[in-house]
Amino acid sequence: MSKIKVSIKDIAQKAGVSTALVSYVLNGKEKESRVGQEIALKIKQIAAELNYQPSHLAKSLRSGKTHTIGLIIADISNPFFANIARVVEDEAKRNGYTVIIGSSDENADKSRDLLDVLINRQVDGFIIVSSENSEQQIHNLKDKNIPFVLLDRYFPEIPTDFVSTDHYKASYDAGTHLVRNGYKRIGMIAYDSHLFHMQERIRGYRDSLRDNKIDFQNSWLKPVKINTIENGVKASIDEMLASDQPVDAILFATYSLSVSGLKHINHLRLRVPEDLGIVSFGQAEVFELYYCPITYLKQPIVLLGQTAVELLVKKLTSNLNEPAQILMKAELIERASSKAKYSVLT
Amino acid sequence: MSKIKVSIKDIAQKAGVSTALVSYVLNGKEKESRVGQEIALKIKQIAAELNYQPSHLAKSLRSGKTHTIGLIIADISNPFFANIARVVEDEAKRNGYTVIIGSSDENADKSRDLLDVLINRQVDGFIIVSSENSEQQIHNLKDKNIPFVLLDRYFPEIPTDFVSTDHYKASYDAGTHLVRNGYKRIGMIAYDSHLFHMQERIRGYRDSLRDNKIDFQNSWLKPVKINTIENGVKASIDEMLASDQPVDAILFATYSLSVSGLKHINHLRLRVPEDLGIVSFGQAEVFELYYCPITYLKQPIVLLGQTAVELLVKKLTSNLNEPAQILMKAELIERASSKAKYSVLT
DNA sequence: TATTTTTGCTTAAACGATTAAGCAAGTTTT
DNA sequence: AAAACTTGCTTAATCGTTTAAGCAAAAATA
Structure with a gap:
């Protein structure tokens, strides 16, 4: 059987080059990094041949970005939220993000636990359907400068981004x-x-x-x-x-x-x-x-979910952030x- | 404002010791590693003081374990599966695992994509509600030695672990x-x-x-x-x-x-x-x-979900694995x- | 021809943790 | 007092990537 996991090092070895070159080529930086045409081709071939899959873990550790969004919803067994979750997942994927879903079951303690777990899983940001008495958690996120968007529920006295129904x-x-x-x-x-x-x-x-x-x-x-x-x-x-x-x-x-x-x-x-x-x-x-x-x-479930993701992604990718507070109409x-x-x- | 992220290095510096000592202490290996009592206490205090949160990423990269389970279900908008997801999430958390949920929408291609994404997110194992024509994917998982348990649906001609209703x-x-x-x-x-x-x-x-x-x-x-x-x-x-x-x-x-x-x-x-x-x-x-x-x-949703997690966790932690094929009764x-x-x- | 520029690559540090191996002291044994 | 342990720590490699910096050879310019 083939090796458990093929890394950039394996490719480098097989091609007789350094790992740096492999990284450049596989990230499409051949031009900027002045990699030779022939060797670039060879690297690509070997990568394909070995079915190389980059380690998300290593990438994240290096870059500080996990491309993961934490979605904390109040109750997954409620079809409204289940559907929201689905929309968020789809929209996130479209933007190259993975979603980790957690249900707080309308409980502030559970919500705090979830936040902690997800924060040290290094999610890039949060979409949150808040549960009662979780204001302090929102303040903490702001203090720590962790990007987030509130969904469906928000606290009028805390200035945050949110997307909600009116x-x-x-x-x-x-x-x-x-x-x-x-x-x-x-x-x-x-x-x-x-x-x-x-x-x-x-x-x-x-x-x-x-x-x-x-x-x-x-x-x-x-x-x-x-x-x-x-x-x-x-x-x-x-x-x-x-x-x-x-x-x-x-x-x-x-x-x-x-x-x-x-x-x-x-x-x-x-x-x-x-x-x-x-x-x-x-x-x-x-x-x-x-x-x-x-x-x-x-409620405009699809629009709510999509807009929340869109907003968060914007916060994650650009650093200018005019705060957005969006209210949508229910029909x-x-x-x-x-x-x-x-x-x-x- | 405090530093963006406090690492083991920060603690070491503040305590005036090497990172190794910090790691030993914070992992409760003070005894085996013969760490002095005083310095151990000091390290713990500083860690608490700085509100140190270990980087899951770094741990995973080192250990090869992410403590994450990939759950692939056939359709998240179906309440049966949504509930299964909830049970799996709870049970996994009880075992110290995080769950990443993906919905294949009864589509083999989407299921394959999900598997790929989650595999290079390095999930430790999978719980899968298979969609049609995904036999090849199951074979691939077996070939790659990735632990998994099939849930609710299984392929009689492929010898795998599964938990299903009769x-x-x-x-x-x-x-x-x-x-x-x-x-x-x-x-x-x-x-x-x-x-x-x-x-x-x-x-x-x-x-x-x-x-x-x-x-x-x-x-x-x-x-x-x-x-x-x-x-x-x-x-x-x-x-x-x-x-x-x-x-x-x-x-x-x-x-x-x-x-x-x-x-x-x-x-x-x-x-x-x-x-x-x-x-x-x-x-x-x-x-x-x-x-x-x-x-x-x-269908015995709770028991199905719990058993699937239990089985998978057993496969992940012990290496002896008598294959388990469990059928449960619907009422x-x-x-x-x-x-x-x-x-x-x- | 001597100098500069370009090309094509390598080296090595860094991300944050773990852990085997090693090294001085101090303590015990002979 | 020499040999052998113990104790308490440090060093450095490792996981898989990225990327700034450096270096030699080839090409262009003077």
């Missing part, structure tokens, strides 16, 4: 849509989180009610703890329906919340949209296959679950 | 279950693929009919090209229903097929299970939220979509 606008649109379609008592189930994107979604919802002259009731807004979604959602729905102003529509702030919610709604034998109108953030096959297709806010996909309750004037 | 048995059970519940004309929609696991699923289906004295009809088995699922499934269902022996139940060989199938079944306004019984491979929220919860074959989760058609004797 969560406020999305939520506002969803609320307005429900009002226009005749729903009068619109509830929202959200994560009990200080994360800005969640606060924005809530703010958008409340403003949409206010601007449409609907009196917001405290019992309509239910924050659910992220680690007890299933039960939290159940209880929230029960309460929303039991109040003296029972809701006739619910806006779910995330995909996971709506999945739990729809299960419970089925269980209660409520009909959508007759008994309860539904709009949800996120997108998934579930929403198409549910007996009543679900109206949802479609409201109208389905049966938020159908107009009765003919409404427009 | 696809034959799963399919056989599903078929038998439908027969027992009174379905008489059971169709199957599968991928048009030579992959062994798919052939096994088909064989299990056919054997279950045979053993239950049901005359298999050629029109009941529909292979669908993997890159035209949506239309392929539509056509298949239409044909199955139009034949003179129209099916009264369908077994879907994969999650993606059933999602497409259910959409079309909705569109045809067929009722499940009254008009059509359904059993599917794979598992997902879809199956719970569909108006009629879907009976499915639940049939019975839901309403394959309800007994009428009271049946058991």
